[in-house]
Amino acid sequence: MPSVRAALCLAMLLAAPAVAADPTELGTFKSWTAFTATSASGKVCYALSKPTSTMPKKLAREAAYVIISVWPGRNVKDELQVVPGYTYKEGEPVFAQVGNLKTEFFTRNDGKAGSAWVKNVEDEASLVKAMRSGSTLTVTGVAKAGAGKKAKATATTDTYSLSGIAGAIERARRECGK
Secondary structure, X not given: OHHHHHHHHHHHHHHOOOEOOOOXXXXXXXXXXXXXXXXXXXXXXXXXXXXXXXXXXXXXXXXOEEEEEEEHHHOEEEEEEEEOOOOEOOXXXXXXXXXXXXXXXXXXXXXXXXXXXXXXXXXXXXXXXXXXXXXXXXXXXXXXXXXXXXXXXXXXXXXXXXXXXXXXXXXXXXHHOO
């Protein structure tokens, strides 16, 4: 899974200053896969998934992912991160929705890579709980405009299957002792 490894390394670099080792796959649970790796902050474990659909289809981007992290060295459990495969338009929020629950994320671009995290940390647990019992997660964001005078920002919608998420999160938690 080279593209998954690349996405994990990218996500870890955005979240932590340095990555000491390549991720190790812990198992696949339907649409989700669990991983572990070592970072500058110690051991980190993840559950991640790729979208089942992306809109618009013609938008040039790298692979997109949603990642749920467990960082024992940072005392973090179930931190959500969206990696859209493009840079976000500055100042535009990202939203994740499961059923009727809609959660706002803030964005950060690093070079040509964008990421988003839950804006209010207090909302993270309720979103993860909804994801564990839901069927799909829909993430909406706005891609930064490309080069040129006629370039414009593009609204995006990525849909993720939540099938297998509970097993992947449990495996990541177990590996990292949370």
